Amino acid sequence: MTTVARDRLARMLRGDVADVFSVALTVSTDVLSLAVDGVGPVAFPVSSARAQELLGLGEPARFGRGEETLTDPGVRDTWEIPKERVHASWDDDELNDILTTVKDELGLPITAELTADLHSLLVYEPGQFFRAHQDSEKDDLMIGTLVVALPSEHTGGELVVRHLDEKNAYRGSTAGLSLVAFYADCRHEVARVRSGHRIALTYNLLLSGDTAPSEGDEGAAGELAGFLREHFSTPVLGRYGAGPSGPPNRLVYLLDHEYTPRALGWRRLKGADAARGSLVRAAAEVAGYEAVLALADIKTTHSAYEADDYYGNRGRGYRDDGEEDEDTDDPADLEIQELIESTVMLTHWTGPDGDRLEATSLDVGEDEVCASTGTDDFEPYTSDYEGYMGNWGNTLDRWYHRAAIVVWPREQSFANRAETSPGWALDALAEMAPTDAQAAAATLEPFWDGALRLRTAEDSARISETFGKALRTADAVADAATASMLLRPFRVEYLTPSDAAPFVKLPGRYGRPWTEQLLRTWTGVGQPRWTVGGPERGRWVANSLPGLCAGLRAAPGVGEMAARLLVGLAWTWLREAIDGAARSTSPRSRDGGLHALGAPLASVLTAAATTGSADTRDTVLDHVRRQQDAVTALEMPALRAAAAPTGDDTSHEAGFGDLAADCAARLRSRLALPRRAATDWSITLAAGGCGCDLCETLRGFLADPSRRTLDWPLAEQRRRHVHSRIDAAELPVSHVTRRQGRPYTLVLQKTDALFTDELTQRARDQEDLDWLVAEWHLAPAPRTP
Numbered sequence: 001m002t003t004v005a006r007d008r009l010a011r012m013l014r015g016d017v018a019d020v021f022s023v024a025l026t027v028s029t030d031v032l033s034l035a036v037d038g039v040g041p042v043a044f045p046v047s048s049a050r051a052q053e054l055l056g057l058g059e060p061a062r063f064g065r066g067e068e069t070l071t072d073p074g075v076r077d078t079w080e081i082p083k084e085r086v087h088a089s090w091d092d093d094e095l096n097d098i099l100t101t102v103k104d105e106l107g108l109p110i111t112a113e114l115t116a117d118l119h120s121l122l123v124y125e126p127g128q129f130f131r132a133h134q135d136s137e138k139d140d141l142m143i144g145t146l147v148v149a150l151p152s153e154h155t156g157g158e159l160v161v162r163h164l165d166e167k168n169a170y171r172g173s174t175a176g177l178s179l180v181a182f183y184a185d186c187r188h189e190v191a192r193v194r195s196g197h198r199i200a201l202t203y204n205l206l207l208s209g210d211t212a213p214s215e216g217d218e219g220a221a222g223e224l225a226g227f228l229r230e231h232f233s234t235p236v237l238g239r240y241g242a243g244p245s246g247p248p249n250r251l252v253y254l255l256d257h258e259y260t261p262r263a264l265g266w267r268r269l270k271g272a273d274a275a276r277g278s279l280v281r282a283a284a285e286v287a288g289y290e291a292v293l294a295l296a297d298i299k300t301t302h303s304a305y306e307a308d309d310y311y312g313n314r315g316r317g318y319r320d321d322g323e324e325d326e327d328t329d330d331p332a333d334l335e336i337q338e339l340i341e342s343t344v345m346l347t348h349w350t351g352p353d354g355d356r357l358e359a360t361s362l363d364v365g366e367d368e369v370c371a372s373t374g375t376d377d378f379e380p381y382t383s384d385y386e387g388y389m390g391n392w393g394n395t396l397d398r399w400y401h402r403a404a405i406v407v408w409p410r411e412q413s414f415a416n417r418a419e420t421s422p423g424w425a426l427d428a429l430a431e432m433a434p435t436d437a438q439a440a441a442a443t444l445e446p447f448w449d450g451a452l453r454l455r456t457a458e459d460s461a462r463i464s465e466t467f468g469k470a471l472r473t474a475d476a477v478a479d480a481a482t483a484s485m486l487l488r489p490f491r492v493e494y495l496t497p498s499d500a501a502p503f504v505k506l507p508g509r510y511g512r513p514w515t516e517q518l519l520r521t522w523t524g525v526g527q528p529r530w531t532v533g534g535p536e537r538g539r540w541v542a543n544s545l546p547g548l549c550a551g552l553r554a555a556p557g558v559g560e561m562a563a564r565l566l567v568g569l570a571w572t573w574l575r576e577a578i579d580g581a582a583r584s585t586s587p588r589s590r591d592g593g594l595h596a597l598g599a600p601l602a603s604v605l606t607a608a609a610t611t612g613s614a615d616t617r618d619t620v621l622d623h624v625r626r627q628q629d630a631v632t633a634l635e636m637p638a639l640r641a642a643a644a645p646t647g648d649d650t651s652h653e654a655g656f657g658d659l660a661a662d663c664a665a666r667l668r669s670r671l672a673l674p675r676r677a678a679t680d681w682s683i684t685l686a687a688g689g690c691g692c693d694l695c696e697t698l699r700g701f702l703a704d705p706s707r708r709t710l711d712w713p714l715a716e717q718r719r720r721h722v723h724s725r726i727d728a729a730e731l732p733v734s735h736v737t738r739r740q741g742r743p744y745t746l747v748l749q750k751t752d753a754l755f756t757d758e759l760t761q762r763a764r765d766q767e768d769l770d771w772l773v774a775e776w777h778l779a780p781a782p783r784t785p
Ligand SMILES: O=C(O)CCC(=O)C(=O)O
Pocket: 122, 130, 135, 147, 159, 188, 190, 200, 202
């Protein structure tokens, strides 16, 4: 198998630089004098009596985790002397020398300035310790920590500093000052002090001044540039499904140190990252690419077994240091098997204008990622072990934060940013000259639909803001094809009355066929995702359509044309939704479905009147008139949603009077039917559906006015068929199985609901009719007895 360019690039970067993450120095006690308020000058080595006095001033030390500061003697058990009481004065030249040495050994830029800021004085007595932790970066400039252990008699209390799978352990000196400096992302701990006292000053290390990394070596940059060119000219499969294969959009090289969003910057890369960063940057420059810094959330999923279960022996655990981990709750010993999946999502990157970090959200494909150190070598910030669950095997999910350098061809820069920030891209396009905007927009085409659709699901407030921008930009680009491309991913539900003014410019600029095509796309007509009766569409028709049409009419000609198209498409949707609901075999869901379409129906009629679409109105009324009687469940809410007649043109134009008359006629004829006699137990089983012998027997029993119960010996399958027929038709008939004899007996019994439901329905019909007569000025009819 040939190794792909990005892996060769990562391997080359790994080889080149050693990762120094902590350094130690021992210096003479002469360079420091220490005094503590309340104790006076502290001589070196610190005597046990002095240590006791210092203890007396101490408070239980706190520690930072993330944003919080906590006190927990299970994590940290040591005394902290308030910083205000501590006066540590160094010989300036000596301290400068020390910091310069630290800077050089940690591989920080030569021209930068490293300073130390006193953080605290700690005293550990026998039994005290500080568990593994990472220091919080309290200052934007903070890059690490300097521990100055003062000479004193003690055993135990080693300071252990780790990075990836390496660790350095440091023991204090009894004669000199022992200094240890390490990067802020290193986990470190102080082992339990066994005897005597361990006393240490801690400092925050701050990096400032000209922190530009030294120039990378030219030959190496040239070689790396070659890998970059190869990467960007080797096709990968398109994203978002079936897209054609093309060159990758980016290369994501994962770094080895951790950075907070505040601390990530080219000038503040740590250890090996600094040299790698300047090399990759130089290579990108040579090849004409752009490099930005980013933060990534990585999730890996491995199949895993608890070691005790797996082959019955304890396999190698993935934790090699036996240290307790406060953040994770997996079983300690897991036999980790193969990697099932790994996803990399960029959460931040440096903005177009250089150093400032901005939030983003981009899933990057596997074939766009490489690293010199595998993610498995890092400590996850959280993990989750799922034991065996049905179809899924045991899996271990682990999440990591890593920093990255992201490289892309300059001409892909706009597209890369647009993919995660469509709103930003639309604003930028609107600012460009039309020909530039057309060229830039063309680079968005491969992912634009996908990028916006994914977002729709997430956050509809943001997408409607983006929609507003898209309307304006589609006008500004002055090109029909570009405008269609930019607008295609949206749906008609985003178009609200307040968009009428910006929207109407588009039919003005691009004409009727273009507008019709766009609206068909937005409403999904003729597309497979076309769903009938979706609640969002219903809400849009009910709430937005009339206001939108009224707004569009403000632009005579094109606005009216667009409004008529919208009314036509809304009716296409509504007709299918009405037919779908009316076809339902369940009376309850039929009535519920029709009821929900009442307000949309009122809107379509109103909008048709507003836009002078008399033929649409007539088609709508015809369609409603042709429905079965159940359509009153649609007519009533439509009439209640319509404004009552004011004698103005619109309500007349809209045909609500005709609708009210049709509805009243249906109610009257229903009310005119004779009431059910108290002795009449006949039930009609709606025609259609199954006509098997069971259903025929059922039909006969139901139709018989004098029979209320039927004892029907039936095998299970057949009982079930009868059940489902009764339930589907929602008949007032109870069915129970008497479990005696063979086959069991199905006992059917007509219930009182046959009478009570009918009474309720009549009362409701009467109430509806009275309301219609009063509100819609219909001729009163004689009340039925
Ligand atoms: O006592 C030490 O050497 C280290 C103290 C420490 O890790 C801290 O203060 O965060």
